Amino acid sequence: MSQQQTEQVTAGQLLRAAREQRKLSQQQVALQLNLRPDIIAKLEQDQLDGTLETFARGYVRAYGRLLKLPEAELMAAFGRHTGLEQSHAKPMRTFSNRTARQATENRFMWLTYAIIALLLVLLFIWWWQSGSMMNRQAAVPAPTESAAQTPAQATDAAEQAATDGQTNPGATLSEPAAGSLTTENPVDSTVPNLSEPVATDTLVASAPEQLSSELEQLMPTVNDEAASAAASTVVADGLAQLEMRFSENCWVDVVDATGSRVAFGTKQAGYIMQLSGVAPFTITLGNPSVVTINLNQQAVDMAAFPAGRVAKFTLPEQE
Template sequence: MTQNDLNPPTQELSVGQTLRQEREKRQLSLEQAAQQLKLRVEILHNLELDQPDKAILPTFMRGYLKSYARFLKLPEQALLIRFEQQHQVKSAPVKTMRTFSNRSAKQRTEARYMWLTWLIALVLLVSLAVWFWQSARENKLLQSDALPGPAQTVLAPTAELVSEQPLSAVELTTVEPELTTSEPETPTELDVTALPPAAQQQLEQLNQALQQEEAVSAVSEQPPQSLHDRLKMTFSDNCWIDVLDANGDRIAFGTKQAGYVMELNAKGPFVITLGNPGVVSIELNEQPYDMSRFPGNRVAKFTLSGQNE
């Protein structure tokens, strides 16, 4: 009998046996381990039996094995290699990423962008220089037009000479306009009683006709009453409006802001649509309109009669 027969070699534990032995060493049940790992009990049970579920992809099984080994403080990489050798599962090869960056092409692109930037800057500088030149030219032309001409230089001394004339000459020149603008003397009053009765009657008729003409002219000189209505709308909050006049023309439309006061002079009746009537106060011809019958936050459409209705 040899020494090897007396001490047979110990067989290496499988992955599942290693997991189960470590779990039992820590006095944990499968349910406790599954609860802490947030995995199903069947998955851990199959791993300990070295019978992984074939319905689960090998990639997920490797992930479950690594999580279980990490939880039990076991070397996860060594167990993963043994698991792959035992079940003949190969890890997916890591694919090298291809790079599509081409330094020379990138440099050419950057060069084109740089040349384009310089070209745009040059065009802007030339445009700015042309604009300054045109502005200076226009200012020069305006200044040359503003300079006094020959006629003005001749008139200036003449005006000084006129202003230096003696006072007596000026007084002599102003005598004649005063005579022409003097008011005519009022005629003396006519004694009506000295006239014959027929003449007195005609004079009275003439006076009555003159009084009637004066009354008619006074009435005609009064300004005609305006045919337009004055509509005033005050907004305490934002509100959408649409206002039509008597001809159906839209005279106001859109959203008015809080605090806005709108005054319209047009011919009524007015067809008014308000998106939020509770925030609008209306005056028609300086008379307030009752808006309490319209509920707030609801569209209201109504008609306001004008002064001719």
């Protein structure tokens, strides 16, 4: 009889006996299994309705593992009572697994959003830098500055010609001097006349004096021609000449009276810029202390502008 009674023990009875032996309440078991207390009560009473029957095998197995009951004996008793020995256990889907999966999906979703936002920011920065570079290139009047330097180059050529005339005037006077020496020398080249050494010495001594007097007469003429050429260049077509020398790197912006920008940008140290345009000029300098300015070959006093500060002024000054 005892063996038959053991065989008639149901899974619910085994679970209840083990729970009471461990002094656990149904609420405590339900909390640990993440189930409702009424489901625990139905499992211990072997009351399986239509809804509970679908997950009953998994609930019983999880309940037995919690109470450390032999799984084979417990599932055999459950099968005898319900007639589900041949049914296959279905994997339990708990809320914890679904929550973990949703958390993983959320992390991937936020990572994707962050990558897309970063790409959009990089695209915007590239577009903004490209537009700024195009605007700067369009604002630089390179042809105007080159054209403005052409009269200055003509002035340099005139000054160079005047300098060449001053440093080598003997080339112009060499032929007349040689001609005068040849004409005034009456001595026969084939038969030297030793009886007239005094006349020859006098002629040789007078030649340097004649060259010096002719050179002194020529120098003022050359200087006057160079000065007149420079002056004519300055006033040609009513354009004023502006020269700027940079001892250090400096940003500059020069606009003439017609509104044409004749110079713009950062100039390197040692750069000499020759400009021409209609006066007055509106000049903006990033660091006026490193710039020397000549207007129509007249030096401009830059002492009034503090070093390291942007200066904006007009040349010539308007009274």
